Amino acid sequence: MIGFDPHDHSACIRDAVAAADALCMHAGLRLTPVRRRVLEILLERHRAMGAYEILELLRAEGLGSQPPVAYRALDFLTTHGLVHRIERLNAFVACATPGAAHDPAFLICRKCESVAETEADLAPVAAGAGFELEATVVEMQGLCPRCRE
Amino acid sequence: MIGFDPHDHSACIRDAVAAADALCMHAGLRLTPVRRRVLEILLERHRAMGAYEILELLRAEGLGSQPPVAYRALDFLTTHGLVHRIERLNAFVACATPGAAHDPAFLICRKCESVAETEADLAPVAAGAGFELEATVVEMQGLCPRCRE
DNA sequence: CTTGATATGTTATAATATCACCTTTAGCAA
DNA sequence: TTGCTAAAGGTGATATTATAACATATCAAG
Numbered sequence: 001m002i003g004f005d006p007h008d009h010s011a012c013i014r015d016a017v018a019a020a021d022a023l024c025m026h027a028g029l030r031l032t033p034v035r036r037r038v039l040e041i042l043l044e045r046h047r048a049m050g051a052y053e054i055l056e057l058l059r060a061e062g063l064g065s066q067p068p069v070a071y072r073a074l075d076f077l078t079t080h081g082l083v084h085r086i087e088r089l090n091a092f093v094a095c096a097t098p099g100a101a102h103d104p105a106f107l108i109c110r111k112c113e114s115v116a117e118t119e120a121d122l123a124p125v126a127a128g129a130g131f132e133l134e135a136t137v138v139e140m141q142g143l144c145p146r147c148r149e
Numbered sequence: 150m151i152g153f154d155p156h157d158h159s160a161c162i163r164d165a166v167a168a169a170d171a172l173c174m175h176a177g178l179r180l181t182p183v184r185r186r187v188l189e190i191l192l193e194r195h196r197a198m199g200a201y202e203i204l205e206l207l208r209a210e211g212l213g214s215q216p217p218v219a220y221r222a223l224d225f226l227t228t229h230g231l232v233h234r235i236e237r238l239n240a241f242v243a244c245a246t247p248g249a250a251h252d253p254a255f256l257i258c259r260k261c262e263s264v265a266e267t268e269a270d271l272a273p274v275a276a277g278a279g280f281e282l283e284a285t286v287v288e289m290q291g292l293c294p295r296c297r298e
Numbered sequence: 299c300t301t302g303a304t305a306t307g308t309t310a311t312a313a314t315a316t317c318a319c320c321t322t323t324a325g326c327a328a
Numbered sequence: 329t330t331g332c333t334a335a336a337g338g339t340g341a342t343a344t345t346a347t348a349a350c351a352t353a354t355c356a357a358g
Binding site: 184213214215217218221225239 | 335336337338339340345
Binding site: 087088107110122125131136138142 | 150236258267269275277281282283284289290291294
C-alpha cells in the first residue's frame, strides 16, 4: 500500500516525473508541457482531483482554459498508466507505481480525501464465474489510519 | 454469482418485487408506484440502465417527466439495497439478492451489457492498510461466458 | 523543406446530476 | 372525521462532468 505514510513529497514528485519521462522516452510518447504539468499537479496534491479543478490551475498558469485541454491530458496519462481515474469520485489521482503493470485498488479517506493505492487480485472471482476479465475497478471508502485516531 | 445463467425471468421479477415489498413493509418504507416501477424496469432488463434511460420509460407511462423523479426513486432504491449503482457506467442495476447484507461485486459484459452480481471481500486488504472500511466499489469488465464463445 | 501524424485552441453541446420551491398524499392522532 | 405532520412528487432552473467537431500549430521523418 502506498499513500498514507508520511514521506518526502518533493522527492516523491521528482521520482514520479522522472519515471514518467523515462516511460515516455522509451515508448516514443511525448510528455508535453500540459501533460507534464497535469501529472505534477496530481502528484503535488496527492489526492483525487476533478478535471475542472485541474483545469482551473492550468488556466491560472496560462496552459489552457477549455475542458478538452484537461481531458486530453488526463486521457493520455490514464491511457499510459501514469494516472488513474477514481470512478466513485469522477476524479483522477497520480499512479503510485508508474510503469508496473497492475490492477490497482484504491483506499479513499472520506475525511482527509487522501487516496492510497494498493493491489487487489480479482482474477479468481472472475474465473469462478467463467468471466474473461479485461479491466477492474476497486475502490474502498472509509477512514485512513490517521483519521481514525 | 447471479446473472449470466439462463433463468425464468418472470418468476425472477415477481420474486424480487415480492422481496422488495416484504422488505419495505417490515422497515416501514413506502414502495410507491414510481419506486416500484423503476425497480421492475431494472429487473425486466437485467442490465445496467442510465437514469435518463429509465426516465424516458417513466415518461412514456405517465409516471414522471423530470430528472428528479428518476433520481429520487433511484436514491430510495439504492439506499435500501434494492438497486446498485455501477460507477463505471453511471448506471443502475437491480440487486440480485435484496435483503441480504453484502459487498457486491459486478461482472459487466462489454458485449451484451449484461451484469452479474457476486461477492468480493476486501476487508483483509483494508485491514492490512489500517483502513476502516465503510463502502466498496468492485466492478469487473470483460466478456461473460456466453459472449466468450 | 515538405509531409503526415500528433497535439493544441476554441466553440458548442451532450450527458449526468442536483437545487429550490411548491403541491400533493399518506399515515396518524385527536 | 378532521386536521396535522412528514414524506413524496411535480416542475423549472441550473450545476457538474464530458465530448464532438473543426481549425491551427508543432514535431519528427524522409
